Amino acid sequence: MRAATPTLMAGTRTSRYRSMTWLWRAVALVFAIVMVFPVYWMVNSAFEPNSQITSLTPSFFPVHLTLHNFVRAVDHTAGTTVVQAYFWDDARNSLIVVTSAVLVTLIFAFLAAAAISRFRLRGASAFLVLILVVQMVPGTAMVIPIFLFLNNLHLTDNYLGLILVYAASTLPFTIWALRGFVRGVPIELEEAAMVDGASRFGAFWRILFPLVLPGLISTGIFAFITSWNDFLMANILMQQNYHQTLPVWLFSFTTNTGTDYGGLMAGCTIMALPVVIFFLLVQRRLVSGLTAGAVKG
């Protein structure tokens, strides 16, 4: 049947199918251009001198190509304002805080997803509804309550405080999403391992964990981007300049006398880089993992 189907289809609607294919290709291409254009404009601006960026005639290519914006963004000796001097500190803080938060989120979410999907747990639905509901709280409204709470615990201006805030804010969605991945893995595999003498945890760790790894990666990306781009909480919670994170650093391009758009766009480009690299690294694995999971299911 597998072999027969294409011929069957080919006989009836080859020409229409072809012209449609070209139409779809054109649509896909236009869509791709629309999606990527603002990104292109950001990078283009990052390589242009400030005078060109807000000029009266837009230029579609960086004709006055310059690296000056990037130099100004990361090199504290060239920086115009004091905060830009902390780029490397802030980059390190961002990496430490965000990766720790992502790790905590993934571990907690994996345990929770296993608990919900692998056991007949009373109140599991209530828990799922609860974590969906907590996402309805507007982030701007939580700034002051969270600040006051962490201040009482002496966790302001402290990595741990920010890590806990980020982990808690990304956990709900991560649990929802991971639950689906756990369900996609047949329980028989774990049961077989347990028949062979593995404990319940051994089965989770050796069988379930590697199989939901693609799911952990893709939910990890979600958690990473959400925390990576946060300004609101980081700005309020972290006080010392060398404790702050990259989004806070990004705002140092805006001063009382105006905004250094070239530096800002260079900064944005630098900030987007880790995410893009991370994506490109795991992308193949992500898709193949998902498809593999589907076939096995």
Add this chain to the structure above:
Amino acid sequence: MKRRLIAPTALALAVATGMSGGLTATASASSNTLTVWLMTGDSQPSVYTAVNTAFQKEYPGWTVNIEVQQWSGISAKIISGLASSSPPDVMELGNTDVAEFAASGGLTNLTPYKSQFQNSSQWLSGLEGPAEYKGGLYAVPELAGDRVVVYNKQMFRQAGITKPPATLDQLVADGAALKNRFSNVKDFSSLYLPGEEWYAAVPFLWAYGGQIAVQQGGKWVGALESKASLAGLHEFQVVQNDMSTPASRSTNEVTPSDAEVFASGKAAMFIDGTWTLGQIRADNKKMAGKIGTFILPGLVPGKPAPVFLGGSDLGIAKNSPNQAQALAWVKLYAGTANQLLQAKDIGFIPNATNVIGQVNLTANPNIATYFKAASVSNFTPPVPGWATVEADNVMQNLFAQLAKGHQNVEAVAQAYDRKLDALLNAQ
């Protein structure tokens, strides 16, 4: 097996807590540390480290912790900082924001100490005025910046203008001469004046003796409808419409950049701060010797329009346990020595008229214009509600409305007076 699963969790937490452990020690407001919040782009290390060194001579064993803050979200950060268990001791506040924080009860009333500050009798009114709330002084002038007219000397010469205008009428006449001479330049502005650049627009109002708002029986009421104000607003409309491009009626000074319009030869004048002078030279190196400056003239020669003074003040947190030390630091920062250093190193205008007189600017006449202009400055209503007026871009929109001219000046003034009445008296 159980152990192996738990291990990563424990590790992650250990990593997290371990790192924070190292930080907590430095972060907590330990004794003998003075914490100062300064805004990004204002004071610079060369200036505040000098103040810190002088401070440490007075208080040996004390360290000063300078934390540079971002403008975005600063109001929420200051309020939560003031409410926290370890508030910053000294804070830089935008001069028009002081009233808001003074009203919140978070700032120390500095009135009893005023005489102890150097030059306090000659502080710039544009900085001191907004720092006073209900008769008390809640912050101390830190630094100032203003805007004057930047002009192209070569173009002036080519149009047969020998000296900068001495009155507003002369300015308009010169504008006509320039427009006539450079009619071949596309989109030419004799004075490029974006409708939303309210810092440049409000001196027109003040030149006629007008006010944005006045106090009447304990309440603040919009004063745009007064006779003097209307004359000033009308003058702005005429100057904007006659001298600037139609496209500039609803734009600001940043996008497109006024300095760039000027550098490209499409304008003979524009109004902006010292920082734009370097920008012009960066955009067009040929402009180097052609840039001149003058203060926006008033109604009669020798009496220029008061300028809008942007700048910052230093406030002390009422909850700070280090009141004496905070006061000592602020005194040093606002003192003559540091104000002169700040003027020399960063180019900010000193906080008092007598200190401005001590800065040697003979080598740089353009900067001298900016410093001179600061002596005659005006300020915005010192009420908490003004912060909302700024947050909502009310002034930008007022002048853009006038520039667009869809309604007559009286109607716009009336509408915005009602807006000001509501915002300035909001509880």
Add this chain to the structure above:
Amino acid sequence: MATPTASGLAPAPTELAILPTAASRRRSPPHAWRRSWRRQLLPLLLLLPALGLIGLMTGYPLGRLVATSFQNLGPIQLIGHKVVWNGLANYRTLFTSSNLGTSVLQTVVFVLACVGLTMALGTGVALLLRRVGSLLRVVVSVCMLLAWSMPTSAAAIVWTWLFESEWGVVNYMLTATGLHFANHNWFGSAISAYSIITANIVWGAIPFVALTMYSALTLVPRDLFEAAAVDGASPATTFRQVTLPIVRPIFVLLTVLSIIWDANVFNQVWYLTQGNAQLLNVIPLGVWQYIQAFSSQQYGLGAAVAVIMILLLLAVTGYYIRIMVRTGEVQRGAKA
């Protein structure tokens, strides 16, 4: 709290709930430890870290937020650590304010537009990705990933440039095609500003939805398509009868999440209107909340707006949440 904003989303993992019909018939593991108390204790222990963290870092502050909505909390009370209860006064103020109706109405229309467009376009792109070759698929995916990795603040700034009236590229290109868009001010009226904000949010949210839906579509077993083709079913029928039932759970989840996230949108509105939101009368609840709390420094009122917002969201999404829970329960029942 770092609430995920519409453009700050991750490619979602697929909700595989519906999938493994064959695998659902599960045997009970033949182990003696499955005594009833342990059966509840072990999963509870696994759930505890997540529950504890959410309870601590979200639950407790949320409780304080709700409490704040019954207090008069301004800067004076905040700095002086004074608690002044004022009962329902904040809610009374809000309900007598003409802005509440405007804000709710704007939020509903705005969220409907954003979510509708996001889901329609996202699903469309996912289907499109199955129709094109692997090279083009990679190109489109990478373009989406790039758009999605752009910080919201940067995206908003770039968008304001694109739609700038004097020299923005959009007006430039529209004018070049002969339309009268020279000096068109896109941020001149509430409706026009809302259109740009919606476009920006949909642009930022499409990658997440499209990639998730695409993953979900790859789960539809090929045999089913082939069987449908053999039966001579039209593409529309195939979509309705084969594809839709399989991707429905993830579609519903994405819709609910989009509603929640778009209703909370703040960054994009604030940046794109350049702080002019209130003057333009662009006040969706998320922004009105911020204005009440931070511009006006009335945290009690701001908290009350937040509570109203949560209740509204609950009412709107309640139906779908019940559907999701019910399908979840069906699954769990089948498992035993």
